Amino acid sequence: MIEFIDVEHEYRTAGGSVPALRGVSTTLSPGELVTVLGPNGSGKSTLARLANGLLHPSGGRVVVDAIDSTDAARVWEVRSRVGLVFQNPDNQIVATTVEEDVAFGPENLGVDRESMHERVHDALATVGLSGLEQREPHTLSGGQKQRLAIAGALALAPAYLVLDEPTAMLDLQGRADVIDVLGRLRDAGTGIMHITHHLADAAAADRVLVLVGGSVVYDGVPTTLFADAQLMQQCGLTMPPVGRLAEELRAAGVDVPADALTAESVVTAL
């Protein structure tokens, strides 16, 4: 489990220090998909960087499977347990073929040839890129590139995967593909923390964490949040159009669940 215990974080600037997180306590368990929402500047990316020790908290503690993230002797243990994927896939791809790119991480950890092949094969299969092993990464679509970046993180066999707006650069199909991969990883036992601006992405989550101004304003199941208009407003969130369609249909007496934020889930209720 990743535990954030009363975490504070400040960025130091020339003019003083800017608080990014103020007393955040939450957890991420194996096999759990947590979506993190919140306005720009609410501390979401800081939380992601604290999760694997890339940043250390200014106050409180981050503990990964009982290892304190600031334990200098065990920093690589923490980093290998928590994979991090960022927004722009082009900045995360290093090799000249898809296969080599995925192999880059395990190679650096000294994984032997046999299990390397297996890891690369499995990681590509999980993200749906099997068969593209010899392709040059720059010829892939944006969605494929982002899934390649995820495969690169998966090849290190992390127990947890933290993704900071991995779909921001993608079209709707690319987004749907990535969300689908996250669901399958969760089902296979990986703990997933997905940071996003797209409320619809949260419908598939086990829990939603909403940060505003560096503090947690909601940590619970998506349905309770979605059904509470006042809380939604307090969190700076608005329903996407398909969610508002669901509200219209509910008002017309159709029994559409509050977490119906896909065309399929709305139409199933009809």
Place this chain on the structure above:
Amino acid sequence: MSLALSSVRYTYAAGTAFATDALAGIDLAFEPGELALVLGATGSGKSTLLRVAAGLLTPLSGSVRIDGRSVDGPLAVVEPGVGLVFQSPEMQLFAETVEADVRFGPLNQGLTEDEAHHRATRALEAVGLGAGEFGSRSPFTLSGGEARRAAIAGVLAMDPGYLLLDEPTAGLDVEGREAVREIVAASRRRAGVVVVTHDAEEFLGSADRVILLSAGRVTFDGPADELVQSPERFAEAGLKAPEILRAQILARDAGLELTRLSLDPADAGLLIATARRGAR
């Protein structure tokens, strides 16, 4: 009066083994006062289209003309100019203050300090960042949404006749997206506006015209409502239709007789409710 692309082709790494056709014969004309939305899958040529239209890339063949005059080469000075707002433009803020950053463009156009200051003040007002409150701040103290708006102001201050924006709402929160939509809608009064985006839903309601790009070709060019009523066009261009349209398509597939499709939730709700009553 138009920004016109005729038979424009562009190939990256032309003449090498890595040659990639990004634009494969584009004929488009953008008019002042018009908001055109360009949609397409990643890799369809959207960003290349904007770069060619802004004169940053020279087409391999074909021409780009502003009001009939050729934009010949990257350094051509043509009035009214074309302003391009890149993806994540806030990464390019560099000056010590917001006002100095926005003033940089007009100064480079040869305007006097006074004129540039006036332009900067007006541009900051236009993006909702009052020069009094924000002008003297460091760009690095702005929130993500404010920084995006300051970067857009830097382009508006050059008073372009055509304003091109690449993914202007990507990565922004609800409030930031709303602010950018308002800027785009208001800019139409002074310029021709072209928006490239993955978030079709953000702009479909306000666009005069939608262009679908697929593999460097235009596969649709028409009014937004024409596209809404024939959503199979999205799939043809390798795109997923907006979720609210897909809900109505699925409802149709399930046997509900919707008379038309709508992007507006209340309207769509009514259409579905009416169809359900008719089905009973």
